[in-house]
Amino acid sequence: MRVEAGLSNGTNIVKFDNVGLRYGTGAETLSDLSFSLRHGGFYFLTGPSGAGKTSLLKLLYLAQRPSRGLIKLFDEDIVTMPRKRLPGFRRRIGVVFQDFRLVHHLSAFDNVALPLRVAGVDEKDLQGPVSEMLAWVGLGHRASARPATLSGGEQQRVAIARAVIARPELLVADEPTGNVDPEMAKRLLHLFDSLNKLGTTVVVATHDLHLISSIGRSEMLRLDRGQLLDPTGALRHPPRRADA
Amino acid sequence: MSPSPRSFGAADRRLLPEGRLAGPMPWVIAIMMFLTVLAAAAGLGLGGAAASLGAGLGNRVTVQILEPNPDRREAEAARAVERLRRMPEVESVRRLSPDEMADLLEPWLGSGGVEADLPIPAMIDAQLITGASADTLRSPLAAAAPSARVDDNGQWLAPLGRLIAALKWLALGLVALMIGATAATVVLAARAALDTHRATIEVLHLMGATDVQVARLFQRRIALDALFGGFVGFGAAALALLVIGERIGALGSDLLGSANLPATSWLALALLPILGVGLAMLVARATILRALGRML
Numbered sequence: 001m002r003v004e005a006g007l008s009n010g011t012n013i014v015k016f017d018n019v020g021l022r023y024g025t026g027a028e029t030l031s032d033l034s035f036s037l038r039h040g041g042f043y044f045l046t047g048p049s050g051a052g053k054t055s056l057l058k059l060l061y062l063a064q065r066p067s068r069g070l071i072k073l074f075d076e077d078i079v080t081m082p083r084k085r086l087p088g089f090r091r092r093i094g095v096v097f098q099d100f101r102l103v104h105h106l107s108a109f110d111n112v113a114l115p116l117r118v119a120g121v122d123e124k125d126l127q128g129p130v131s132e133m134l135a136w137v138g139l140g141h142r143a144s145a146r147p148a149t150l151s152g153g154e155q156q157r158v159a160i161a162r163a164v165i166a167r168p169e170l171l172v173a174d175e176p177t178g179n180v181d182p183e184m185a186k187r188l189l190h191l192f193d194s195l196n197k198l199g200t201t202v203v204v205a206t207h208d209l210h211l212i213s214s215i216g217r218s219e220m221l222r223l224d225r226g227q228l229l230d231p232t233g234a235l236r237h238p239p240r241r242a243d244a
Numbered sequence: 245m246s247p248s249p250r251s252f253g254a255a256d257r258r259l260l261p262e263g264r265l266a267g268p269m270p271w272v273i274a275i276m277m278f279l280t281v282l283a284a285a286a287g288l289g290l291g292g293a294a295a296s297l298g299a300g301l302g303n304r305v306t307v308q309i310l311e312p313n314p315d316r317r318e319a320e321a322a323r324a325v326e327r328l329r330r331m332p333e334v335e336s337v338r339r340l341s342p343d344e345m346a347d348l349l350e351p352w353l354g355s356g357g358v359e360a361d362l363p364i365p366a367m368i369d370a371q372l373i374t375g376a377s378a379d380t381l382r383s384p385l386a387a388a389a390p391s392a393r394v395d396d397n398g399q400w401l402a403p404l405g406r407l408i409a410a411l412k413w414l415a416l417g418l419v420a421l422m423i424g425a426t427a428a429t430v431v432l433a434a435r436a437a438l439d440t441h442r443a444t445i446e447v448l449h450l451m452g453a454t455d456v457q458v459a460r461l462f463q464r465r466i467a468l469d470a471l472f473g474g475f476v477g478f479g480a481a482a483l484a485l486l487v488i489g490e491r492i493g494a495l496g497s498d499l500l501g502s503a504n505l506p507a508t509s510w511l512a513l514a515l516l517p518i519l520g521v522g523l524a525m526l527v528a529r530a531t532i533l534r535a536l537g538r539m540l
Contacts (some may be wrong), residue, residue, distance in 0.1 A: 063450055065540060083540065084454075091452030101447050105261040117259075118451045 011075075012036040013170060013201045014060065019069030021055055021226075029055045030226045033069070037203065042196045044212045045205040047223035053205040054098060054174055056223060060203060061095045061172045062086055074169070091119050094168030094200075096176040100159040102147040108134060108158045109143040115166040133161045136191065138184070152179040160188055164195055171195060173204045177211060189214055259448070260441055260461050269433045269466075270473040273426065277477025277520055278484075280422040281513055285485050287415030288509040294408045297401055303335075304397045305378045309366040311391040320389035321366035327388040328368065333376035340367040426520065427527045430466060434531040437462055449539060459532040463525050470524035474517030482513070 014037040021030040030052045037043055045053050058064040059071060062078060071078050073089060081089075094115070102111050109130055116126040134140050137157040139150075147155050156179045163171060171192065177185035185208075193215055196202045206212065212220060222229040307324055311317040321339060328337045340348075345364060372378070378396035385392045438445065445458055489504055505513075 061450060063540065083537070086540070087449075087452040087454045089452075090450060093452075095450060101443070103259075103444050103447060106259070114448070115451045118448060118453045118457070 011039050012072075013039040013041075013074060015070075015072040016059075017070040017072075019059065019066045019071055021052075021059065021064060022067040028067070028226060030059075030066075033228055035221065035228060037201060039201055040196070040199050041201050042193070042215050042218040043201075043203045043221055044215075044218055045203060045221045045223060046207065046212065047229075050225075051223040052226040053223055055226075057095075057172050057174050057203070057205055060170070061093050062090050091115070091166070092169045094163035094166065094171040096156075096160050096163045096171075096173035098174040098178075100147075100155045102155055102158055102162075104147050107144045107146060108139055108150065108154075111147065111158050112161045112165055114162060119166060129165060133165050134158075137161045137188070153181065153184060156180055157184070157188070160191070164191065164200075167195070167198070168200060171200050171202045173202070175206055176204060177206070177208060182210075185211065186214070260437075260444065260465060267433075267469075269429070270469040270476075272429050273470050273473025273520065273524070274477040274480070276422055276426045276429065277474045277517060278481045279477075280419055280426070280520075281478055281481035281516055282484065283415050283418035283422060284513055284516060285481070285505060285509070287412050287419060288512065289505055290408050290412035290415060292504075292506065292509070294405060294412060297405050297408065303372045303374060303376070305370050305372060305381065306395040306397065307368040307370060307381075307385065307389075308393045308395065309368070309389055309391055310393055311389075312363040314363075317363075317366055317391070320391055321368065324385055324389040324392050325368055327384055328370050328381070331381065331384065333372055333380055334370050335373050336371045338369045340369060423523065427523060430470070430524045430527040431531050433469070434462060434466060434528045435535065437465065438532060438535050445536070446539075449536075455533050455536040458536060459529050462532045463529050466528040467521050467525045470521045471517070474520040478514070478517045 016033045016035050019030065019033040020028050022028045033056070045056065047053055055064070059066055060073075062073075065079055069079070074092065076089070078086070078089065103114070106114075112133055113126050113130045116130070131140065131143065134143050137160060139154060139157055139161070142150060142154065145154075147158065150158065156176065160173070160176055163173065173192070176192075177188055180188065189211060192202050192204065196215075204211070212218065307328070309317050309321045309324060311320050325337055325339055328334050345367065349364070370381070378394055378398065382394050385394060448458055485505065492504060
């Protein structure tokens with residue numbers, strides 16, 4: 001089954017070819033996935049709970065290697081890539097985890113600054129961008145707060161700020177607006193949209209149809225029981241909201 | 245793609261919570277270091293005693309002139325001293341004076357002095373060169389002084405020397421075992437720290453942190469723990485050694501006194517905590533890198 005989410009114009013940033021993923025000795029969680037994502041594209045990944053969305057995202061942000069098949073990321077085969085080369089690729093990917101995965105003993109500021117520190121950015125060079133990003137997600141006044149003192153929505157915004165602070169080439173978000181109010185969801189999506197317009201390829205896993213319809217140029221990947229639906233690509237483009 | 249940074253810079257200290265001295269690790273290392281320093285001090289002290297025994301006493305012979313006639317005894321003693329001085333195996337020769345003989349005999353004969361008609365053998369103390377055997381003296385001395393008897397100090401000191409050498413190697417073996425136990429403790433502590441901070445490490449990894457970056461965080465923590473434990477253990481052991489040294493000094497024994505530690509030995513002992521920190525860092529790094537290598 002092949003879904004060409006990325007069309008011929010522009011280079012592909014991600015290419016899956018007959019990919020399968022199995023945890024342990026169980027049945028395959030993902031089967032026969034073949035698709036490509038265009039550089040600069042905006043993609044929504046949808047499907048019912050248990051369809052394998054999070055597993056697919058894990059393959060995208062290099063938390064898992066597939067059990068079979070070929071995955072090319074940034075034009076390199078990451079299935080056989082030596083482990084020591086993976087960190088360099090991961091620094092090009094921003095991730096919003098479904099469970100946020102904030103570091104609980106660090107402040108909101110330090111959590112957002114993590115990707116920059118991992119990349120070796122000087123302390124003096126990260127103060128401005130991190131403060132600006134926190135202000136953008138409405139948390140400028142909570143910079144020194146620990147995650148435990150933040151609400152679910154605030155934690156989610158910190159997680160999103162952390163994912164985008166380093167201007168990743170690929171942004172992967174797992175239900176990024178699940179815990180925020182509609183106004184903040186719209187604001188965060190606008191942030192993703194802005195990044196996308198600057199060239200970042202965005203993949204958002206979500207159930208939220210409103211979210212899907214709000215980005216006019218987005219494309220959709222539908223996953224069900226570990227397989228991509230819509231082999232013909234006819235349903236690839238999501239319905240548009242009247243105000244989109 | 246930018247080259248992989250090797251640390252998180254100034255943020256190193258914040259990325260793992262600093263529960264300094266909260267866990268048992270520094271105290272376990274302190275105990276290990278205390279025992280290691282004591283064992284090493286015993287090894288060094290016994291080594292010094294063995295060397296002193298070999299150089300000071302083991303190479304010495306005592307020649308007794310047993311002739312009962314005082315005139316002939318005197319003549320034989322003079323010939324024996326003369327003959328010994330001409331032998332290449334002999335480094336130095338000294339005849340014990342009547343006063344020294346009286347001092348030696350005082351515990352048995354009292355302080356009244358030695359009776360003139362009491363036949364006391366003449367005694368000659370000879371220091372041999374290293375490796376020389378007392379047996380080579382017997383024949384030339386027999387010709388010069390027929391009543392001469394050669395007592396080889398090395399012969400009766402040999403069992404004691406072997407015991408001291410065995411104890412020295414036992415002490416050094418204990419040091420090696422303590423180093424192994426310390427390394428094992430660090431391995432366990434590093435694994436425990438990894439498990440405690442697994443969530444943080446996973447996040448750092450997924451953001452592109454390299455194994456070396458992550459390992460440096462743990463190295464730093466474990467080095468600080470080892471530094472604290474090492475110096476507490478060393479301090480306690482040094483105190484114990486000073487007290488023991490004072491007690492030994494009060495005994496006035498030459499042999500026990502020779503086991504006292506010279507400045508170079510103290511310097512070697514002072515290096516142990518520093519070596520301990522280095523060992524802890526290396527073991528922690530190897531353990532962490534090995535564990536991280538099993539992650540994707």
